[in-house]
Amino acid sequence: xxxxVESGGRLVQAGGSLRLxxxxxxxxxxxxxxxxxxxxxxxEREFVGIINRSGGSTYYIDSVKGRFTISxxxxxxxxxxQMNSLKxxxxxxxxxxxxxxxxxxxxxxxxxxxxxxxxxxxSS
Numbered sequence: 001x002x003x004x005v006e007s008g009g010r011l012v013q014a015g016g017s018l019r020l021x022x023x024x025x026x027x028x029x030x031x032x033x034x035x036x037x038x039x040x041x042x043x044e045r046e047f048v049g050i051i052n053r054s055g056g057s058t059y060y061i062d063s064v065k066g067r068f069t070i071s072x073x074x075x076x077x078x079x080x081x082q083m084n085s086l087k088x089x090x091x092x093x094x095x096x097x098x099x100x101x102x103x104x105x106x107x108x109x110x111x112x113x114x115x116x117x118x119x120x121x122x123s124s
Contacts, residue, residue: 002026002098002113009094009118012086016122020081022096022115029077030054033099035111036070036081038092038120045095047106051079059104064090086122093117 008020022034035050049060051070058070067086072079079096097111105111 002029002032004096004098004113004115006094006096006115006118009120011121011123014086014088014122014124016086017082017084018086018120020083020094020096020118020120022079022081024077024079024098029098030074031100032112033101033105034070034072034079035097035099035105036079037095037097037108038090039095039117040089040092043092045108046092047108048081048094050099050104083120086120088122088124091120091122093119 003025006022012018033052036048037045038048039045049070051058051072055072067084069082095117096115098113099105099111101110
């Protein structure tokens with residue numbers, strides 16, 4: 001079992017930055033690739049990006065590429081989502097999730113464990 005707890009979400013102005021954290025406990029954190037998803041009101045949960053077990057490889061969707069960066073610290077059992085140049089369309093609840101799969105896991109059904117989410121609101 002892996003427990004995930006996100007933090008760092010808040011209200012921010014467009015163009016601003018936020019760093020979300022996701023702290024993991026339980027089974028070996030480094031055994032899992034870690035993804036970030038987001039869900040805006042009335043919309044499907046959307047894959048944002050993923051980082052592999054070692055932290056040496058990341059993948060992002062086009063709409064956040066160049067603005068968002070995922071990193072991880074396996075010694076601290078924590079994964080981060082650095083978000084820069086935020087836009088109102090980035091407003092959503094952001095979730096971290098752990099997957100035992102290899103490669104890029106786009107679909108929420110491919111993830112084993114989820115956090116409770118943290119709200120990010122970007123005002124225009």
